[in-house]
Structures are given as structure tokens and as C-alpha cells.
Amino acid sequence: MWGSAPFFITWGEECMICPPGYDFAAHIHTYQWKDLNICLDVNSGAIHLLDEIGLHLVEVLAQNQGDEQAALSVCSRAYPEAEALEALDDIRQAVLEEALFSNPQDIRFDYSSLGVKALCLNVAHLCNMKCRYCFASQGDFGRGKALMPFEVGRQAIDFLLEQSGPVRRLEVDFFGGEPLLNIKVVKQLVDYGEQAASERGKQIHFTLTTNGLLLDDDINRFILDKQLSVVLSMDGRPETHDFNRPLSDGSGSYSRVLPRFKDLVGLKPVSYYIRGTFARHTLDFASDYRHLADLGFDSISLEPAVGTGKEFALQESDLPEVLAEYERLVDLILEYRRAGRDVSFFHFNLNLQQGPCLAKRMTGCGAGVEYLAVTPEGDLYPCHQLVGEEGFYMGNVANSPLDQEIRRKLAGSHMANKAECMRCWARNFCGGGCHANNYLSQGTLLQPNPVTCAMHRKRVEAGIYLELRRANSSSGN
Amino acid sequence: MKKKHLVTMVKPSLCRECATSCCTVGNQVCSK
Numbered sequence: 001m002w003g004s005a006p007f008f009i010t011w012g013e014e015c016m017i018c019p020p021g022y023d024f025a026a027h028i029h030t031y032q033w034k035d036l037n038i039c040l041d042v043n044s045g046a047i048h049l050l051d052e053i054g055l056h057l058v059e060v061l062a063q064n065q066g067d068e069q070a071a072l073s074v075c076s077r078a079y080p081e082a083e084a085l086e087a088l089d090d091i092r093q094a095v096l097e098e099a100l101f102s103n104p105q106d107i108r109f110d111y112s113s114l115g116v117k118a119l120c121l122n123v124a125h126l127c128n129m130k131c132r133y134c135f136a137s138q139g140d141f142g143r144g145k146a147l148m149p150f151e152v153g154r155q156a157i158d159f160l161l162e163q164s165g166p167v168r169r170l171e172v173d174f175f176g177g178e179p180l181l182n183i184k185v186v187k188q189l190v191d192y193g194e195q196a197a198s199e200r201g202k203q204i205h206f207t208l209t210t211n212g213l214l215l216d217d218d219i220n221r222f223i224l225d226k227q228l229s230v231v232l233s234m235d236g237r238p239e240t241h242d243f244n245r246p247l248s249d250g251s252g253s254y255s256r257v258l259p260r261f262k263d264l265v266g267l268k269p270v271s272y273y274i275r276g277t278f279a280r281h282t283l284d285f286a287s288d289y290r291h292l293a294d295l296g297f298d299s300i301s302l303e304p305a306v307g308t309g310k311e312f313a314l315q316e317s318d319l320p321e322v323l324a325e326y327e328r329l330v331d332l333i334l335e336y337r338r339a340g341r342d343v344s345f346f347h348f349n350l351n352l353q354q355g356p357c358l359a360k361r362m363t364g365c366g367a368g369v370e371y372l373a374v375t376p377e378g379d380l381y382p383c384h385q386l387v388g389e390e391g392f393y394m395g396n397v398a399n400s401p402l403d404q405e406i407r408r409k410l411a412g413s414h415m416a417n418k419a420e421c422m423r424c425w426a427r428n429f430c431g432g433g434c435h436a437n438n439y440l441s442q443g444t445l446l447q448p449n450p451v452t453c454a455m456h457r458k459r460v461e462a463g464i465y466l467e468l469r470r471a472n473s474s475s476g477n
Numbered sequence: 478m479k480k481k482h483l484v485t486m487v488k489p490s491l492c493r494e495c496a497t498s499c500c501t502v503g504n505q506v507c508s509k
Binding site: 041043048051054057093099105168353358463471 | 482489
């Protein structure tokens, strides 16, 4: 592995701007989006705007393995030589600042030694809806209907506190099924968790994912009092939502949940997302974003259906339409910004200045190591999507320790062990992808799903573009 | 006046206390 110092070396007439064998495709990404020429330096996180000559020269340098003279010669055929030399000066300055053609850093640590930080508590393996694309088999994960007793939840929280090591900020998400079908236990567990964490000098941040059918004034007050973050399931336009998310009797749920979500969001919970799913039959999700934004929601997440069922989960043939839809979505977001509204789209939100450290980025979601899912019976799985999956049972909260073999397998599935990810320019934004998605689509934890990757890369490009547009508008450009 | 052909918009920006992403790790914020 190279050191971090910038690299210039002259051999005779050849001047190289980076070391021999530098992998340009893995370490530099240039693209055009509308009016902007954008260059991402993957290893440093630096982002540059280029004019036409600058973009051409960076790309020609990459094509010529960093050979300045060869690149200048090519560039000077298309542009005045004096301007090409100016552009080379700018590029060399960026290299000296370690903001371009920077080298990868060698991060090594024992990932399996980390503590548990987050639990997904499946407090209800049953549901009052029958969503068509549900990866939880309409709520029971194919395991039969069940509600988590308080005692199992208490053991899960004790397990989290014991296994969390030095980490102080812990997380518990109430999930299902529909967690509000077990609201009494949810309330008891929040009270217990607050007290037990406080006694150990820790904090638990609670989140709740709900379809909204059972929200009422009492539950809203509880959400506000206890500062729960909420994820509110709603797919967008009435016809989209009602087709995807019918009630148990087959009728639509849009008119039932919308007023409840509006009431709760109007009370300003500490954090909320209107969280929808788009599937193969609803690829025009930008229209759903518009509908939700026009309803007054300003925190929206619309995400592709996952799973192995080809009826709903996106396929390679859907990609052209999906990628074009992301472009339409960017235009819509800018349209709202011009009208004075910042309607965020979760997958375009990138923190370019103060994001997590590389060690965190390399380990992605932490499933199976830092993040675990708990069934109503207390069984532990690497994450909510692998609940009930053969070969992934890790133990029970009543009698830890965890199955260390599965834990090591998940710990070993970090980004640095995925050859394809290490060659991808978007790796520091996606963290190697979703373990469950990789496993269920590719049959291995170490091979990312190419359909998911293509969508993710497009979302990163969109997110960077939107941040640059924001920076440009705030600087008056 | 020399023309700028490259403008750096984001300078080089690269404990487990930050939020668990779940995946889009790039939108998390460093707790430090």
C-alpha cells in the first residue's frame, strides 16, 4: 500500500502524476450532470468542478496512466496548448493538496471485536395490512404470528447494554410486522431502556416503523414525550399506495393513514421520514415524491422493493427507467428549492464534509456485528431481512454468547474483502451494500447485487450534484 | 488573469458512536 504523499516522478521526458499501476477507475470518478462537470477523488473525498478543458485533461490523464506529456499532447489537439498547460497547473495543484489522484489508505482493525450497538426489535410478527411487496411475508416472516412479551424485550435490552462495550450511543428500532399491535410492550420497553441505559451512562435512541393504522392521540403523545424517531410507511399517490398496501380485507389504506400521518407530522416529532416503496409496476416514483411533497411532507424516502420475487424486486431490465426517474427526481427537488422548499430525499442526502470515518464506511450497516434483529421469541439474526433465513440463526437473548462463526462471517464481509467494491468509485458512500440483498440475490455475502449497485451509483451522483448546486446558489453563482 | 479550469468545491474530508445507517453509509454524520 502506498503512503499518502502526492506522487510526481520524472523518468527522462516522462512525468507521471501518480504511481505506476494507479487504478483510475477505482480512485477517480468524473461525470457530467446538466451544467456541471464533476470530479470525485474517491480516497480523499474531495470534489472538484471542472471546465471543459479541465474535464478533458483529467480523463485523458486517466487514459494515459497519468503520463502528463502524453495527456498534454492529446489535449492540445482539441484545445489551445496554453489553456491545456493552465489546466495541468490546476490539476497539479490539486494533487499537491492531496485532493486529486490521492492514494488509498490502509485501514486494518479487528472488526469482529466491536460491540453491539443497535437492535431491531421485531415486537410483532403479525400485521393489520397485506402489502404486496412485503419481505416479511405479510408480517410473520413465515414463522407464524407472535407478539414479543415484555420479558423477552427486557432481555434484549439487557443483552444490548452488556454487549455494547465502550459505545455510549445505542439504538433500538421497533419493527415488525406492525409494532403498534404491541404498543403496551413498546411503551414498557422504552421506559425500561431509558432507565437501564442511564444507570450505565449510556443512551438508547428509539425509532418506530409503522404503517400508521393505529396511530392516535395517545400514541402521538408517547412518540413526542419519548422523542422517538418515526418511519411512516406511505408509497405516494392514492392509486399507488392502495394497490401496494391493501388492508387485510383487500381495500385501500391511503385514506385511513394519511390523516394520521398528517396529525403526527404536524406535531413535529424529533425526526420523521415518509417512507415509501417503489416496485417494478411503479417505476414513476418521482410522481409519488411530488404527491407527498404537495401534501406538505418535507422528509421523504422512496426505496426499491427488495427480495427474490421477480414480480416486485427490480431487475436489470428496469434500470434505464429507474435511472432516468432519479434524474427527473433531481429536477423536481430543484424545482421545490426554487419555490423556497427544501424537500429532502433520503437517498440523495450525502454529508460531504462531516461524514463518518473510513473505518465506519468500510463496514457499512454493521449487520451481524454491531446490528442484530430479535424475533418475538428472542432469537437473534444478523438483521431484519435475514430473520428466519437458514444458516443465520445466531442465538437467543436469554442465553448469549452469540454464534461466533456467523459473526465472523459477517465481520469478514466488509468492503475491503469485496473485490468488486474495492474497484468501485462509489464504495465510500455505500459501504459495500446490503449484506442481505447481496446474499439473497447473489448467493454470497461477498458479491454485490449489480442492479442495486447501478442504482446506488446514480443516487450518489445525484446527491453530489444537488450538494454542489446548493453550494453554488449559496455563494451567489 | 489566469483562468481556473478546476475549482475544489469539497476539500479532502477523509469510535462507532455515529448512527447505524440501516444501506447508505455516506449520509451519516461523524459524531465527533
